[in-house]
Amino acid sequence: MTHEQARQQIDALREQIEYHNKKYYTEDAPEISDYAYDMLYRRLENLEAAFPELKTEDSPTNRVGAAGYNTFAEVTHTVPMESLHDSFSEDELRDFDRRVRAVVDDPVYVVEPKFDGLSVALEYVNGVYTRxxxxxDGITGEDVTLNIGTIKSVPKTLKEPLPFLEVRGEVYMSDESFLRLCERQELLEEKPFKNPRNAAAGSLRQKDPKITAQRTLDIFVFNIQVIEGETVTTHADALKRLHELGFTVSPLYCRTGDIETVIEKIREIGNERGTFSYPIDGAVVKVDSFSQREALGSTAKFPRWAEAYKYPPEEKETTLLDIEVAVGRTGVLTPTGVFEPVFLAGTTVSRATLHNQDFITEKDIRIGSRVIIRKAGEIIPEVVSVVSNPEDTVPYRLPETCPSCGEVITRVEGEAAARCTNPQCPAQLMRNLIHFASRDAMDIDGLGPAALEQLSAALQVHSPADLYDITAQELETLDRFGKKSAENLVAAIQKSKENDLSKLLFALGIPHIGAKAAKLLAGAFENMDALIVADEEQIAAIDGFGGIMAQEVYAFFRRHSAIELIDRLKAAGVNMTAEAVTTDTKFLGKTFVLTGTLPNLKRTEAAALIEKAGGKVSGSVSKKTSYVVAGEEAGSKLTKAQTLGIPVLTEAELLTLLNGEDNTERNEA
Structure with a gap:
């Protein structure tokens, strides 16, 4: 390879690695597997070793991780939180042993699992958790004190009040919690995390600690970074001391002076990893003696006294016996492959999602195909490729009607998902109920996913119309409902009957019709009956409407199930008319952005007031923004407004403007 070819490859690899670093560390949304990333990284290391004159100080091989979003205060670590050098073969572990023995005599190693989560530091002053x-990036991290404090296995007070202690650990999400979170995300029509590591990272870096608390995170603590009041000389003693102080440490670590025993232990951990309740992606070998560690030192990025062994992704060949199609709670048809069972990454696998028709067509997956499967993130089985297709097999196509309710399946151009849009399809009842009650829809206070699941199971609430038949007496018979809470929920349900037609149209879950489109529909037709009889051309003529949106609305109101639901809601007294069009033009041509928590108004209420006065509400700040209305805990939008010199209003000043008085010049940023 010429010098110029090496330079080009190194530049391309650095660009790819930087991109994937950002997706993994900063956005918690990786696009490639850990193994694929490791191979890119190893290729860059090898090229930089072969052409050392091309290695630069800002190379990804010189840095740990990536900086996070600027949403938390910065913390400068007392002791740098280094990364580990990776090995991918047993011979590379033997090389590590030879490098260590070249510097120190008779090293002893500690072997433990390499947990796949988010590395954190915990600080204690006089035995009390403080940060x-x-x-x-290894030097500077983010302050997530409150979020880590929600993890039940993090001791808030140590069993002994040491003057100061800083420890390092790995926050992780168990396989069970991860699968439960994915189910909930699918229920709420959110994009699910790809693996437990990213779920843990995304959960720990939530602005609201209450959300973190709901995610059921856990932690293993594996290092003492700083200790005052006593001396610890070996890693094994440190793990024992951490356990005595109340931390959860790995139950699987072992101590040995023989590299072959180290390798055997790593094999053992690898063979058993599928049985663990927590995710691991390798094993770690560390020199036990702290004095020997000091003699070995570190490179710019890695300690020379430790090595990580990364397990390769395990893949197996099997036969696809059948394809089962289920309707998810969002109405999306999900094909699942049924295979001849194979033992893979510690468990027997016989099923894997096939995602959608595009995935099936791209790989030419057929019933009878010989396929290669693996576990993504060591958790979820997936099809990697098709090995062969017998001559008697035919290309597979998803059904054209819903397997649950028989309605015709729709697939919008440009979307991968095939979807049942029947609002009363039995397979998606819970999703419909959650959406119907949500803030931007009917805004029924106190009727979240947990309460709806309870009502569905106990009171047979299966349709939005069923909500309006619920009585306080029925609710009082259920767990977690007292007399007052039952009365409050019924009152909230009854209050939702008064909502504007636009909120009801959004609540119906018509594909491609969001809150803004629902307002346009309500403004154009003024009542539900007029909209039901409108033809596709009339709907498409609405300013701001596209052809696909008009098709979806027209098709929705041609369904018997939709008309049946609307008739039931009418009978229950739900409002079917739009508010009178305002003639107020006070805010005409003005664009507002709302940020933070307002003292009295909900954001939706403030937005409604602005729109009634002829203004527009945007979700982002730009030079075209007229005003930013800021409440408590206003974030980056307020900062951007101040940078651009856009006037910033309090809630009181917004109301003053609405009343016709403009005294906001003094509040310009």
């Missing part, structure tokens, strides 16, 4: 931070 928690992420690793970040």
């Amino acid at each position: 928690g931070s992420t690793r970040g």
